[in-house]
Structure formats: C-alpha cells, structure tokens
Amino acid sequence: MTFPTSRRALLLGLPALLLAAGTAGAAWMMRVPSDLDLSREKATEAGLYMAAVAPVEEPVTVGPMHAWTVTLTDRDGAPLDGARITVDGGMPQHGHGLPTSPAVTQDLGGGRYLIEGMKFNMPGWWELDLSIEGPAGTDSVTFDLVL
Amino acid sequence: MRRLPVLLATVLVLGAAGGGLHVAVQPGWSEVELAQVRSLSLEALPPLPADPSNRVADDPRAAELGRALFFDTRLSANGEVACATCHLPDRQFQDDLPLGHGIGQTGRRTMPIAGMAYAPFLFWDGRKDSLWSQALGPLESAVEHGGDRTQYAHLVAERYATEYEAVFGPLPDLTMLPPHAGPVADPVVAAAWEALPEDRREAVTTVFADMGKAIAAYERTILPSETRFDAWVASDAFPKAGLLSEDEIAGLRLFLGEGECVNCHNGPLLTDNHFHNTGVPAAPGLPEDQGRAAGARLVREDPFNCLGPFSDARPEQCGELRFLAPDGEDLVRAFKPPSLRGVASRAPYMHAGQIGTLDEVLAHYASAPAAPEGHTELRPKALSAEERAQIIAFLGTLEPLTPDVKRLAEAPSRSAALRERSLD
Numbered sequence: 001m002t003f004p005t006s007r008r009a010l011l012l013g014l015p016a017l018l019l020a021a022g023t024a025g026a027a028w029m030m031r032v033p034s035d036l037d038l039s040r041e042k043a044t045e046a047g048l049y050m051a052a053v054a055p056v057e058e059p060v061t062v063g064p065m066h067a068w069t070v071t072l073t074d075r076d077g078a079p080l081d082g083a084r085i086t087v088d089g090g091m092p093q094h095g096h097g098l099p100t101s102p103a104v105t106q107d108l109g110g111g112r113y114l115i116e117g118m119k120f121n122m123p124g125w126w127e128l129d130l131s132i133e134g135p136a137g138t139d140s141v142t143f144d145l146v147l
Numbered sequence: 148m149r150r151l152p153v154l155l156a157t158v159l160v161l162g163a164a165g166g167g168l169h170v171a172v173q174p175g176w177s178e179v180e181l182a183q184v185r186s187l188s189l190e191a192l193p194p195l196p197a198d199p200s201n202r203v204a205d206d207p208r209a210a211e212l213g214r215a216l217f218f219d220t221r222l223s224a225n226g227e228v229a230c231a232t233c234h235l236p237d238r239q240f241q242d243d244l245p246l247g248h249g250i251g252q253t254g255r256r257t258m259p260i261a262g263m264a265y266a267p268f269l270f271w272d273g274r275k276d277s278l279w280s281q282a283l284g285p286l287e288s289a290v291e292h293g294g295d296r297t298q299y300a301h302l303v304a305e306r307y308a309t310e311y312e313a314v315f316g317p318l319p320d321l322t323m324l325p326p327h328a329g330p331v332a333d334p335v336v337a338a339a340w341e342a343l344p345e346d347r348r349e350a351v352t353t354v355f356a357d358m359g360k361a362i363a364a365y366e367r368t369i370l371p372s373e374t375r376f377d378a379w380v381a382s383d384a385f386p387k388a389g390l391l392s393e394d395e396i397a398g399l400r401l402f403l404g405e406g407e408c409v410n411c412h413n414g415p416l417l418t419d420n421h422f423h424n425t426g427v428p429a430a431p432g433l434p435e436d437q438g439r440a441a442g443a444r445l446v447r448e449d450p451f452n453c454l455g456p457f458s459d460a461r462p463e464q465c466g467e468l469r470f471l472a473p474d475g476e477d478l479v480r481a482f483k484p485p486s487l488r489g490v491a492s493r494a495p496y497m498h499a500g501q502i503g504t505l506d507e508v509l510a511h512y513a514s515a516p517a518a519p520e521g522h523t524e525l526r527p528k529a530l531s532a533e534e535r536a537q538i539i540a541f542l543g544t545l546e547p548l549t550p551d552v553k554r555l556a557e558a559p560s561r562s563a564a565l566r567e568r569s570l571d
C-alpha cells in the first residue's frame with residue numbers, strides 16, 4: 001500500500017519543518033536524528049510481511065488520543081488477514097514507553113486492522129513498534145514518527 | 148528504559164556541541180520554534196472537551212447547584228469543611244499549603260482547578276477519570292470532608308431538593324435511612340451502610356454521584372485566564388521583546404530547549420496531563436507513595452469510573468480508561484505535572500509540597516537526583532544560576548494578568564507604554 005504524497009505531506013508537515021530547521025533550531029531543541037526513516041510503509045525486520053500505518057484522522061498532534069490503521073500484506077503482496085498484532089513504542093531519547101496501552105480493536109478485513117488508544121504526550125521522536133503474528137511466523141517492525 | 152545508549156550518546160553530542168549556544172538570545176526564530184511557542188498560548192486551547200460520562204456537564208443549572216455545593220461546609224463531618232476550604236477561589240483554587248487540611252491532614256498537596264476539565268485523569272496519581280468522580284473522593288475521605296453518603300443525600304433532600312430535581316429528576320425516597328451510612332473508614336458508618344438493602348444503597352449512591360456531576364459542571368466553568376505570556380504571543384511585537392523582557396524570552400527558549408521543560412509541560416495548559424517520575428524526594432512522615440502505579444489500579448477499580456454503573460457514557464466513549472497503561476516501570480512514583488499557569492505564585496511545589504521555591508525546583512531538575520523508588524526521567528543539566536533565573540522569569544509571565552496590565556495589553560495604541568513598563 002502506498003500513500004498519496006499529499007496525505008503524507010500533510011501528516012509530516014511539521015516534522016519536515018522540524019528536520020529542515022534541524023541545524024538552525026537545534027540550539028534549543030532536543031536534536032532529532034536527521035537520518036530517521038519516517039516512511040509509513042516498511043518490510044518487517046525479518047522480511048516476512050509488509051506493514052503500513054496511517055492515522056485515522058490527520059494531523060496527528062501531541063495530546064489527544066487517536067486511532068490508526070495498520071495494513072498488512074504477505075511476501076506476495078496479498079492482504080494478510082487474521083494476524084495478531086501487539087503495539088508498543090516510546091521515545092528513544094527520553095527512555096520512556098507509550099503513555100497509553102494501545103490495542104488492535106477491529107480486524108477491518110482486506111489486511112487492515114484498527115489500532116485504538118494511541119497517544120503521544122510529548123513533542124519529539126517517537127517509535128511505534130508492531131509485533132505481528134501471522135501464518136509465516138512472528139515478526140516485528142518499528143516506525144519512526146516525529147511530532 | 149528504552150535504548151539508553153542512544154540516549155546517552157545524544158546527550159554527549161548535545162553537551163559537546165551545545166555549550167554556550169543557549170546563553171545568547173538568537174535574533175531569529177524558525178517557524179517551528181514560533182509554532183511551538185504559540186502552542187503554549189491560550190489561543191491554542193481547544194474548546195472544552197465533552198464529558199460523556201456526565202450528562203449534565205454543560206447544564207448551567209447543574210453548575211449553579213454545583214457551585215452551591217462547592218462552598219457548602221455542611222458537606223462535612225464537623226460542618227466546617229467545604230471543597231472551597233482547600234480550593235480557595237482567590238488562591239487559584241488551592242491553599243498554599245504543603246498538604247491539604249480538611250478534617251485532618253491529607254498526604255498530598257491541594258491541586259488548582261482551572262482547566263482541570265481538560266485532564267483525562269484527576270489527582271496527582273490520576274486515580275479518577277472525570278471531574279465528577281474526583282469530587283466524590285474527598286467527600287468520603289476521613290481526613291478531608293469526613294462525611295458519608297446518607298448524610299449528603301439527606302442534606303440534598305433538605306436544602307437542595309428543588310435545584311436537584313430540576314436537573315436530575317425526582318429524588319429517591321430517603322425516609323428511614325440512617326443519618327450516617329456509607330462505605331467509609333468509620334466502622335460504625337460502614338456497618339450501617341452494609342445493613343442497607345442493595346436497592347436503597349444504589350438510590351443513595353445515585354444521588355451522591357449526581358452531587359459530583361453538579362460540582363463537576365461548576366468546575367468546568369473554572370478556566371485559565373489570560374497571562375502576560377498570552378498577551379505577548381498575541382501582540383504585534385511577538386516574537387520580539389515587548390510584553391516579555393529579553394530575560395523572560397531567554398527563559399522561554401531555555402524552557403523549550405536546554406531545560407526540556409516542555410517535554411512534560413506542553414500545550415496551552417503547560418502540562419501533558421500524563422504521569423512522570425522526576426525523582427522528587429519522599430515527604431518525611433508520609434507513607435510510601437507509589438503515584439501512578441497505584442492510581443492506575445485504583446481508577447480501574449473505581450465504581451465511579453467512565454465504564455461504571457453511574458457513568459452516563461457508552462463504553463466506546465471511555466477510551467482513556469480502556470487504553471490506560473495499567474502497569475510498568477514508568478508508572479512507579481510517577482505524578483501528574485500541574486499546569487504551570489500561575490505556578491510562580493503557588494508555592495510550595497510537588498505532590499506533597501516538598502520543595503519550597505521555584506529556585507529550589509529548578510535546582511532539583513538541574514541536579515536530577517535518583518528517585519526514592521522507580522526511575523527518574525530527569526537527566527542532570529548544566530544550567531547556570533543565571534539560566535535558572537531566566538526560566539523562573541519566564542514562569543512569572545504565566546501569572547494571570549492584573550487588571551492594569553490587561554487594560555494596557557488590550558489597547559494597541561498604548562503598547563509602547565506597556566513595553567516600557569514591562570522592562571522596568
């Protein structure tokens with residue numbers, strides 16, 4: 001699954017600015033690594049699946065609780081239904097985890113799943129870790145987000 | 148802890164590259180920096196979030212009843228304690244004491260109320276998930292109001308029947324109920340409660356919950372007021388000095404940057420409404436305090452929570468409770484950061500008033516001592532005395548505007564005069 005550029009630009013608008021301002025603004029902001037892969041679609045670590053994440057409502061801001069969808073495909077690009085997904089994450093630069101305990105609440109079909117209960121309570125670099133249990137085995141993927 | 152090596156490496160890089168940079172006030176602000184400053188101002192405050200667990204949350208009649216209850220000292224064991232005893236309206240709805248004093252002494256600092264309707268969890272440990280369920284806790288605490296449910300229900304029937312019934316409908320039949328009964332610490336009162344039939348207990352508890360809902364409707368009207376910082380952000384001079392002095396602006400930059408204060412004190416209320424262990428020392432003489440680790444358990448067990456029988460919400464409207472982080476290392480001795488609006492005039496600080504002045508608070512954050520339990524989120528920071536003073540100067544701009552400054556701030560033609568005043 002791919003995202004139209006405009007959607008991604010909208011979601012990543014602030015982070016893109018943040019990164020652009022990285023050198024000038026870093027004097028008074030926690031430096032977010034400039035080489036983060038901010039893509040929302042990735043192969044899982046061992047290459048068993050492809051995973052794509054997207055917030056249900058944009059933009060994603062610091063504070064409110066929001067939902068995301070995860071779209072999974074197998075190695076052949078076929079939608080992966082019936083997978084079990086657990087959600088974890090945190091802020092690598094702050095040493096803490098997610099403020100909430102998000103969970104998959106719906107299998108939307110077509111390889112799509114709804115994650116509810118996501119929240120980011122601070123600006124900065126966040127990791128979203130998904131552990132995916134499917135027919136090919138268990139694999140994980142980490143998405144980097146900058147708010 | 149996640150990826151500590153990365154974290155340490157980053158700190159080292161910052162330490163090596165950042166020395167001295169933060170001292171000079173840079174003339175330029177990037178768009179991101181300006182956006183971050185604006186995100187702290189009152190203009191960024193979203194509309195009051197709905198409280199689906201309280202069907203009368205926005206009913207003015209409920210707010211009026213709640214206001215009356217808030218100030219009524221009859222809601223206590225000795226006729227002397229009201230909500231307003233500790234939440235003093237002319238003191239930001241707090242009491243300037245290290246620990247709250249009602250019938251006895253509590254184990255925590257009284258929290259201010261302005262903007263609390265934005266908080267998904269209440270109290271320092273978040274053991275309540277709505278303003279109305281929060282209001283019920285002190286009413287039944289032996290050291291706060293010290294009263295009980297039938298006492299309160301009788302009072303409502305005797306003194307507030309008309310107002311109550313206009314909002315909530317007919318009162319239940321309270322005849323033959325004992326004057327004192329409720330699930331409280333007093334064994335006699337608790338035994339009287341246990342002796343009541345289930346349906347009568349439920350009827351009384353409904354009245355009790357409704358009292359909380361009325362008080363919550365009142366508390367929802369208590370909102371933060373404009374500060375000099377807000378007026379500065381809205382002024383033509385922004386981001387140049389004007390309503391804020393160069394020192395105060397330097398403090399703001401430190402707040403956002405080197406000080407990393409904004410990590411937890413973000414958004415227009417300057418709190419992330421989450422829970423943090425910042426290594427605050429234990430208060431002498433008080434029992435061990437687990438903070439959020441206990442609060443997360445208590446809120447899930449609370450019969451007055453969003454998913455409970457007295458809530459007006461549907462389960463799907465209880466996201467904060469359903470997806471709450473139930474346990475883990477991050478929760479141990481973690482406490483909610485209060486809003487920094489008005490903080491400069493609100494000593495003492497921390498959840499049990501352990502720290503007396505903002506200067507000492509900043510010294511604590513700079514030195515980052517080990518936590519008495521769990522792990523502090525702080526890292527030591529090389530903030531000079533001057534830098535700490537600048538941050539404190541910035542915090543001083545978060546005081547509500549005095550009528551005098553407010554008038555000046557509202558008159559653009561006089562902004563020059565005000566600028567001179569602010570630099571005095």
Ligand SMILES: [Cu+2]
Binds near residue numbers: 122
């Ligand atoms: Cu963080």
